[in-house]
Amino acid sequence: MQVDSTTAYTSSYGNTADGSTRVPSKSLDQNDFLKLLVTQMTSQDPMNPESNTDMAAQMAQFTSLQQTSAMSSSLNTLQAASLIGRNVTIQVDSKNSTSGTVDSVQIDSGTPKIVVGGVSYDLSKVTSITPQTTPASTAN
Numbered sequence: 001m002q003v004d005s006t007t008a009y010t011s012s013y014g015n016t017a018d019g020s021t022r023v024p025s026k027s028l029d030q031n032d033f034l035k036l037l038v039t040q041m042t043s044q045d046p047m048n049p050e051s052n053t054d055m056a057a058q059m060a061q062f063t064s065l066q067q068t069s070a071m072s073s074s075l076n077t078l079q080a081a082s083l084i085g086r087n088v089t090i091q092v093d094s095k096n097s098t099s100g101t102v103d104s105v106q107i108d109s110g111t112p113k114i115v116v117g118g119v120s121y122d123l124s125k126v127t128s129i130t131p132q133t134t135p136a137s138t139a140n
Helices: 005-013 030-043 052-082
Strands: 087-091 097-108 111-116 119-122 126-130
Touching: 030 052, 052 097, 052 111, 087 111
Parallel strands: none
Antiparallel strands: 087 097, 087 126, 097 111, 111 119
């Protein structure tokens, strides 16, 4: 079976079933890797199959991708948690920013978001971080 790369590209990045246009991302994720692997396996010549070493290498790459993704998610959660109680400046949009103390962290679809003044923001919106100021203690 031969795969028409133009069709695959159009269906992946062209118009979707609901008529909206999907914009390609800059990096491949686990789903992209699995789609490529399945397409490769279904498109290979049965008389000249993929070698076992090539398959093992691809599975090792997939495992590495999974572990890297999990580690990145954990690091983002730790980074968000470390901001609790700190003052941050957040770029809300291209013209507006806001500042406040991080009250808590929420996980939204596996992505940590910081909560400032009751509103949740992506970590990518944080432009500066400062420690919360504490009043000077007086010795008696």
